[in-house]
Amino acid sequence: SAGGETKNPYALDRDPGGSSSGTGAGIAAxxxxxxxxxxxxxxxxxxxxxNSLVGLRVSTGLISRAGLSPLVVFHDTAGPMTRTVRDTATLLDVVVGYDPADPYTVAALCARIPETYTSSLAEDGLRGARVGVVRQAFGSDSDADSRKVDEVVNRALTTLSEAGAELVDPVEIPDLLDFIVTTSLYLAQSRHDINAFLADRPGAPARTIEELYSTNRFHPLLDLFADIARGPANPEEEPDYYKRLAARERFQRTILNVMGAHRLDALLYPDVQVLPPLRSDLYAGRWTTLTFPTNTLIASQAGLPAISVPAGFTAEGIPVGIELVGKLYDEPTLLRLAYAYEQASAARRPPASAPPLPGEP
Structure with missing residues (x-):
């Protein structure tokens, strides 16, 4: 926000998530x-x-990142954040495609991009679909927040099954936690990528992340920013750098082999293992950026597309999302499944703090 803190419109004392928090809160409101x-x-x-929205992470390279500040260039992608799956599909039609300013978008020349992504949307899109439930990615029963998340997600699984999906529950991703750790490149790669971005911006007030860090003009909870600023200037200086790069490919193959062995159209788990944090928990240091229990790292670090869809609300009215992970460049299948679930569940409702105008969803 321009000043102060971005609030979650569903619960003003809770975090709206990040880093695209302004977009999320603004669209939800x-x-x-x-x-x-x-x-x-x-x-x-x-x-x-x-924020009870639809959010799509596409296969890296389908959407240009030209002009966007990087964090890890291998993982970065732009993507839609909308109130409905149809809006996401419609927005994809506009933003997907090759851009010579971003070499990664050669992926858009190789992928089978439909004439319109809205052609994937069908109310019976879950009929006969096989969805693998990754119970490893659910939170601990000993955590009250996680129990509330799991309750909402389990209701969503019932809806999926009633809408015609065949649930394979559970499926297991071998060495999942080890892969999440070994494929993390923030501390090795991000300083280099951010500095390369700043060096290419003649009007930028700073030329390096070190300059930005030295001003001390950043939020004290941005622990990852401090770690990145102190990271290696050259990623290859990190002793395990090439091991981490190789692990990314193994992670992707491992997940795709699980999907192949079970003939799955998608994997499913909660986006995050806990509820949107109370601001008091954040200021008390309950988590750091890298210890926050988000499952979104799985698709990111395996280089796979994933879509978040509203699963429903806790008894207190706090939103929970489920994530569907698909095969590389198979965004149409994710949209088909997400749309059918959305239609069957009607799980989203607007926040009481910002009710819709007439005709708005």
């Missing part, structure tokens, strides 16, 4: 029709989950 977020480890899908 009916201040705009659609928005674009930038997702490295979950910055589209976390605020989508916390």
């Amino acid at each position: 009916n201040l705009g029709a659609v928005g674009i977020g930038e997702d490295t480890g979950g910055s589209i899908r976390v605020p989508a989950s916390f």
